[in-house]
Amino acid sequence: MENILELQHVSKTFPKSNFTLEDVTFSLPYGAIMGFVGENGAGKSTLLNIICGLYKTACGDIYINGVIKAEQKWLKENVNIMFQDGQLYALPLIYNIIMRPIQNKDADEKLVWDLLDKVGIASKIQKLPLTIYTPISNELDDYGTSFSGGEMQKILLARSLANTKLINIYDEVSNAMDVESKKDAVKLIRKYNKNTITIVVSHDNEWNDYVDQIVKL
Numbered sequence: 001m002e003n004i005l006e007l008q009h010v011s012k013t014f015p016k017s018n019f020t021l022e023d024v025t026f027s028l029p030y031g032a033i034m035g036f037v038g039e040n041g042a043g044k045s046t047l048l049n050i051i052c053g054l055y056k057t058a059c060g061d062i063y064i065n066g067v068i069k070a071e072q073k074w075l076k077e078n079v080n081i082m083f084q085d086g087q088l089y090a091l092p093l094i095y096n097i098i099m100r101p102i103q104n105k106d107a108d109e110k111l112v113w114d115l116l117d118k119v120g121i122a123s124k125i126q127k128l129p130l131t132i133y134t135p136i137s138n139e140l141d142d143y144g145t146s147f148s149g150g151e152m153q154k155i156l157l158a159r160s161l162a163n164t165k166l167i168n169i170y171d172e173v174s175n176a177m178d179v180e181s182k183k184d185a186v187k188l189i190r191k192y193n194k195n196t197i198t199i200v201v202s203h204d205n206e207w208n209d210y211v212d213q214i215v216k217l
Helices: 044-051 072-078 093-098 105-119 122-126 149-162 179-192
Strands: 004-014 019-029 033-037 059-064 079-082 167-171 197-202 213-216
Touching: 004 044, 019 044, 019 059, 019 197, 019 213, 033 044, 044 167, 044 197, 072 079, 079 149, 093 105, 093 149, 105 122, 105 149, 105 179, 149 167, 149 179, 179 197
Parallel strands: 033 197, 033 213, 079 167, 167 197
Antiparallel strands: 004 019, 004 059
């Protein structure tokens, strides 16, 4: 059966801030990409937090294939999200991407190198003394290194692509990237998430030409 994500009349209220997300309804089949577009404060982050199980809805339901999936535990286990303020950890690069212990050294290393090549940062990593085993911190380790904002975004994108789930969300994924990198990011997201439900989020209309549906907040 085709995986279909549906939100029906979802709302969320924050009394202390007087912010209300009201009556959001849409459906999205697997293989398609939906764009959430809206200015800062329009409710994009609130909607993302509901879909990934961090917030409960005030009313409304989330469905997968017609079955209500309101349990926060289920949503957390089946949603992969790349937050715009995602963090890298003071660990070797390979662990920052696979986000688990190494299970098969050859296969895991190949996966990481392939993704680093796809996001356009492999050449820099190859020049580091410890390559993909280089710690992402030069405060605690003499062999560690640091990255620019755009490079960090590419590493976070590689991490997300290495850990795809049923529902994949990319929050302002291209903020620190140049135009060509943005185009490449869109192609990668579509390629690696072709059998999943995918949502990309932006404060402007930069994704209009690349997504299948748009929800404006």
